[in-house]
Amino acid sequence: MRELTVNLEERSYPIYIGEGLLTRAGDLLLKHGLSTKSPLLIVTDDRVGPLYLDSLTSTLEASGFNPVSFVVPAGEQSKSLDVFQSIITKALEVGLDRKSAVIALGGGVVGDLAGYVAAAYMRGVRFVQIPTTILAHDSSVGGKVAVNHPKAKNIIGAFHQPELVLYDLDTLKSLPPREVRSGLAEVIKHGLIWDEEFVKWCDDNAERLLALDPEALGYALYKGCSVKAAVVSEDETEQGLRAILNLGHTIGHALEAVAGYNELQHGEAISIGMIGSAMLGVQLGAPIEVYERTRRALGLVGLPTTLPEHLNTDRIMEALMHDKKFGEGKLVFVVPTAIGKVEIRNDIRSEWIFAIVERLKREESWT
Amino acid sequence: MRELTVNLEERSYPIYIGEGLLTRAGDLLLKHGLSTKSPLLIVTDDRVGPLYLDSLTSTLEASGFNPVSFVVPAGEQSKSLDVFQSIITKALEVGLDRKSAVIALGGGVVGDLAGYVAAAYMRGVRFVQIPTTILAHDSSVGGKVAVNHPKAKNIIGAFHQPELVLYDLDTLKSLPPREVRSGLAEVIKHGLIWDEEFVKWCDDNAERLLALDPEALGYALYKGCSVKAAVVSEDETEQGLRAILNLGHTIGHALEAVAGYNELQHGEAISIGMIGSAMLGVQLGAPIEVYERTRRALGLVGLPTTLPEHLNTDRIMEALMHDKKFGEGKLVFVVPTAIGKVEIRNDIRSEWIFAIVERLKREESWT
CATH class of the missing domain: 3.40.50.1970 (Rossmann fold)
Incomplete structure (x- = not known):
C-alpha cells in the first residue's frame, strides 16, 4: 500500500x-x-x-x-x-x-x-x-x-x-477500456504540468497501464495524486496556482459541450485540448518538442490526438466565449513552456484559438 | 457611525x-x-x-x-x-x-x-x-x-x-412593533450570556429601545453584535463555545415547531425559552435572581414570559426529542449560572424539562 x-x-x-x-x-x-x-x-x-x-x-x-x-x-x-x-x-x-x-x-x-x-x-x-x-x-x-x-x-x-x-x-x-484511457489523460496531465520524469515514465509504461498492471497503475496514481496534492496544498481555493490543473480544459470543456459526452468523454476532450495548448505553447515560443512529446504521450495510451472534423469550429468558439463570461471577460489558458512546466495566460486572442481548432482537425504532425 | x-x-x-x-x-x-x-x-x-x-x-x-x-x-x-x-x-x-x-x-x-x-x-x-x-x-x-x-x-x-x-x-x-420586540429578544440574549452591565443598560433603556431611539438602538445593536463577534471569533464553526449563542433556543425551537410562526415569532419563542433556561439554572444551583432578572429584562420590552396554556406539553417534548436526534442522543442546554454567564450542559433529564414547560404555563412569579 x-x-x-x-x-x-x-x-x-x-x-x-x-x-x-x-x-x-x-x-x-x-x-x-x-x-x-x-x-x-x-x-x-x-x-x-x-x-x-x-x-x-x-x-x-x-x-x-x-x-x-x-x-x-x-x-x-x-x-x-x-x-x-x-x-x-x-x-x-x-x-x-x-x-x-x-x-x-x-x-x-x-x-x-x-x-x-x-x-x-x-x-x-x-x-x-x-x-x-x-x-x-x-x-x-x-x-x-x-x-x-x-x-x-x-x-x-x-x-x-x-x-x-x-x-x-x-x-x-x-473499468471499460475506454474509461481506462480517459482516466489516463488526467494522469498524464499531472506529468505535463509538473514532472517531466513522470511523463517519460508514462511513455515507457503505456502498455502496462493499459493492461491495468497493479504495480504500474499504483505508481501512476501515486504520482498523479502527488502532483495534485502539491498544487492543492499551495492553493486550496484556486486563487492562482491551482488553475494550472486546467491544462487542456478550456478547449476540452468547449469540445465536450459541442460534441456531447457520448462522442467525447472528459479525458478524450482534454487530450485534444492539451494538444491544442501545446500548439499554443509552441506558437508563443516553446520548443517544438513540447508539442511532439505531448502528442506522443497521449497517443501511446490510445487517446485521441485530433479533433473529429464534423465538429463545427464556430460552435466550439461560441462555447469558449461562454466560458469567458466567467473569467471577467478574458479567455484564460494554461500554456506549456516545456514538458513539466506551464504558465497561465490571459492574453490569448480568439483568432489564434480558431486557427488551432481548425488545425486540430487535420494535424497529423506539426511539419 | x-x-x-x-x-x-x-x-x-x-x-x-x-x-x-x-x-x-x-x-x-x-x-x-x-x-x-x-x-x-x-x-x-x-x-x-x-x-x-x-x-x-x-x-x-x-x-x-x-x-x-x-x-x-x-x-x-x-x-x-x-x-x-x-x-x-x-x-x-x-x-x-x-x-x-x-x-x-x-x-x-x-x-x-x-x-x-x-x-x-x-x-x-x-x-x-x-x-x-x-x-x-x-x-x-x-x-x-x-x-x-x-x-x-x-x-x-x-x-x-x-x-x-x-x-x-x-x-x-x-418595522412593526411586534418585530421590534422579537428582535430585542436576541439583543437581550447577548447580554444574558456575556455581559451583565449590558443587561442592566437594556432594563434602563427599554422605553427608548421600543421607541426606536436611534442613539439607544445604535448602542444596543453595537453591543449585541460585539458579543456575537467575540464568540464567533473564538469558535467560527461551533466546535464548542459558539453553542452558548443558543441560550433559550432548545426550548424555543420546540415551541416554534408546536405553536407555528403566527402564534410565536422567533424572538417570542426564545424569550420563553430563556426564562425556562433560567428556571433550569436556578434548579441547578444558580441564585434566584438569575430567573428574576431574566424575566424582568424580557418583560420590560414587552416580550412574553409565560407559555400559552393551550400548547400541549407532550407535543413540545416530542419536538425537543426530535432535536435530540442530532445531538448524538443527548439534549443539549445552555444554562445560566449568573446574569452574563452560562454553561453548556448535556446532562439534563427530560423530566426536568417537562416540569419546566408546565411551570412556564402558569408561572407568574417564582415564589
Whole structure:
C-alpha cells in the first residue's frame, strides 16, 4: 500500500493506494477516528453499487460502524439539485448527525455529489472518498465538490476536503477500456504540468497501464495524486496556482459541450485540448518538442490526438466565449513552456484559438 | 457611525452601524474593494424591496457598480432549495462571475438565503449583509447561512462570512412593533450570556429601545453584535463555545415547531425559552435572581414570559426529542449560572424539562 498526504494544516488528509483496500475500509476509518455511534451514509451509483456496496457495507459493519446507503443512477444527470435533495432527505430519515460521515463510493460524479452533500448537510460533516475510476484520482483529491445547474456544470458547490481517500486498485479492474484511457489523460496531465520524469515514465509504461498492471497503475496514481496534492496544498481555493490543473480544459470543456459526452468523454476532450495548448505553447515560443512529446504521450495510451472534423469550429468558439463570461471577460489558458512546466495566460486572442481548432482537425504532425 | 470588527484572521470583516448608511453603500463597497466590473446581485424580499431597493441600486450605480436584483416572497417559505435554484439561474443569466458579490437586503430569511447562494455559486463568491431588522443583528454576523429542507430547518448550509455588514438604523423604522420586540429578544440574549452591565443598560433603556431611539438602538445593536463577534471569533464553526449563542433556543425551537410562526415569532419563542433556561439554572444551583432578572429584562420590552396554556406539553417534548436526534442522543442546554454567564450542559433529564414547560404555563412569579 502506498500512502501520501495532502498538506492543508488542520485539514490535511491521507490518500491510500493499493490492492484489497476496500476490505480494510473499516480499519482505516476507525484509525481516522470516524464515529461508530453515528450512522455513515454511503452514496454510490447503480453501476458501482452492485459490484462493491455489499462488501464495503460488510467490512464497515464488522468494524462496528452503522452504514446506510443511497444509490443514484450512474451518469452526469445525477449531479443535480434534485438528487442532492433526495440524499439530504435520506440523511434526515436515518438520523445522520454532526459526527456522521458521508462516503462516496464511485467515480467523479458520485464523489462530487456525495461531497456536496457532506459540505452542505448541517453546514458540513465528514467525508470519505473511495474512488473507483482512474479519472477520479483527480476529482477525489483537492476538495472541489459540486452539482450542476441545467445551464452550467459544477456551478453549485463548495471546497470540502475529505478525511481520507481510499483507492482500491482492484475496483479499477471493472473499468471499460475506454474509461481506462480517459482516466489516463488526467494522469498524464499531472506529468505535463509538473514532472517531466513522470511523463517519460508514462511513455515507457503505456502498455502496462493499459493492461491495468497493479504495480504500474499504483505508481501512476501515486504520482498523479502527488502532483495534485502539491498544487492543492499551495492553493486550496484556486486563487492562482491551482488553475494550472486546467491544462487542456478550456478547449476540452468547449469540445465536450459541442460534441456531447457520448462522442467525447472528459479525458478524450482534454487530450485534444492539451494538444491544442501545446500548439499554443509552441506558437508563443516553446520548443517544438513540447508539442511532439505531448502528442506522443497521449497517443501511446490510445487517446485521441485530433479533433473529429464534423465538429463545427464556430460552435466550439461560441462555447469558449461562454466560458469567458466567467473569467471577467478574458479567455484564460494554461500554456506549456516545456514538458513539466506551464504558465497561465490571459492574453490569448480568439483568432489564434480558431486557427488551432481548425488545425486540430487535420494535424497529423506539426511539419 | 459605529464600527466594530469580527476577528477571523484573513476572513475578518467590519460591521458598520448608523443612520443613513444605505446612501453610503456605494462608497463602503468601493472602500472594501468590491469589483465594479463584475455584476452585483442584490437579493431582497417583496416587503423590504419596495422600500429600499431603488435607493440602494441608485447609490451603487452612482459609485460605478452594476447591480441587478432578485426579489423573493417575504417569509420563511423562501428559504427553500427551489428559490435557491431560481437565484442561481438569475446569477447565470446576468453573468455573475468569481469577482461578483451577492448582497442580502432584508431580514434573517433573506440573509440566510442570499448567503447560501454566495457560499455555493462557483464554490463561493463575496457576500455583503445589509440587515433591515433588529433580529438580523444576530443572523447577519457570524457566517451561518442556510436554506430549509421540508423536514428540517437550516439543514442545508455553510459557514460563509460576509465581506462587511452594513446596518442602517433608518431601515428599522419601518418595522412593526411586534418585530421590534422579537428582535430585542436576541439583543437581550447577548447580554444574558456575556455581559451583565449590558443587561442592566437594556432594563434602563427599554422605553427608548421600543421607541426606536436611534442613539439607544445604535448602542444596543453595537453591543449585541460585539458579543456575537467575540464568540464567533473564538469558535467560527461551533466546535464548542459558539453553542452558548443558543441560550433559550432548545426550548424555543420546540415551541416554534408546536405553536407555528403566527402564534410565536422567533424572538417570542426564545424569550420563553430563556426564562425556562433560567428556571433550569436556578434548579441547578444558580441564585434566584438569575430567573428574576431574566424575566424582568424580557418583560420590560414587552416580550412574553409565560407559555400559552393551550400548547400541549407532550407535543413540545416530542419536538425537543426530535432535536435530540442530532445531538448524538443527548439534549443539549445552555444554562445560566449568573446574569452574563452560562454553561453548556448535556446532562439534563427530560423530566426536568417537562416540569419546566408546565411551570412556564402558569408561572407568574417564582415564589
